[in-house]
Amino acid sequence: MTFKVNETSCSMDDTAVRGARRVPEVVIGCLLSVAALAVGMVLMSAARAGEAWGWFSKDASGFFTGLQFVVATAQAALFIYQLRLIRVSLEDAKVVSAAATRQARVAEDTLTKIERPYVFVYNVSSLKIDHWEYEGEAGTTLSVKYSVANYGKLPAVIEHMQVSLSVHDEPLPPANYDYNHPLAVSAVLVPGEPRNDLYEGLPWDQVIIDPYQGDAADLGGKELFFWVIIRYRGTFSGGHVTRACWRHDERTGQFIEFNGGPEHNSQT
Structure with missing residues (x-):
């Protein structure tokens, strides 16, 4: 569901209305001029005959002509007043229309934010050190x-993903995910669907082996970071990005959120 207001058509309609409401004023002005000219000619002709007042007071045609002129003048004044009221009402309607446009935009933006997917990265395990032998x-x-x-x-459709572990003073940009990554093989996430036990590894030979307290990675004074960036789209929206970054805490062996800013942890 979307809300759209055609502002161009509204502006064209306003222009047409303004042009249309000026036409009656011009017509009324012309009619008044013609009526005044006609009465003036009658008065002049009657004055020449020396019977101007008698023509108005005694002749029925003169009386009704004068009365008609007065009524026409009053009607013209009422028309002009009515047109001014219409102009004021149109200005009020324009204000109401602008408010309705803003409200429609807010409603559309709210609907877009609600009716969309939201992808989260969570449940990061503690660091594990895997020993392997092959050939x-x-x-x-x-x-x-x-x-x-x-x-x-x-539903969310994964378009691109970057994920990696890195050892450095600051988080290094994560690498692109492999073609056989579970989110590359099955890129659609339905609402409420979790993908658990996703694996990410970093080859690292500098390990302190301790059979009593457990093995520990020798990071050489650096920090270990885990950073994930997922770009995805929804059914009616696109350009969404989830960024999540963690830093390894050597004291607890757990990953804690890295407070580096929106470029490391954000939802768009």
Whole structure:
């Protein structure tokens, strides 16, 4: 459902109304001029005959001609007054129309914000250190698992996604997701549908092995960040972006939200 107001047609209609309401004024002015000229000619002709007052007072045609002129003048004055009232009412209608236009825009914007998908990234696990061996080679990987869900009212279509772990002083721009990522394979998120246990890893060989307290990653004084950027669209809207960034807390082993600004954590 959308609300649209054709402002161009409204302005054209206002112009047409202003032009139309000037036409009766011109016509009435012409009629008054003709009536005044006619009465003047009659008076002049009667005056020449020396019977001007007698023509008005004794002749019925003169009396009714004068009365007709007075009535026409009164009607013209009433018409002009009525046109002025119409002009004032049109100005009021213009103000009401502008208010209705603003209200329609607010309603449309509100409907767009409500009837759309909202994709969230949440449930980030603690950091895990995975040891692996393959064909005689061994290594370690830092990994996390996370969830993505659509909590809007309409389905979301994932158009592009960036996700990665990075070790640096500031979060590095995340890399594009792989072609076999679950959100690339199945890009439609229906309302209320969660995608759990999504995996992201970072090869990292600098690991302190401690069989008693658990292995720990040696970050060399840097910070470990997990950053996700998801671009998606809805059924009737597009250009939506979800940004979510976390920083690893070495004391607790958990990821906490990184307060870096809207470029790191935001919903659009």
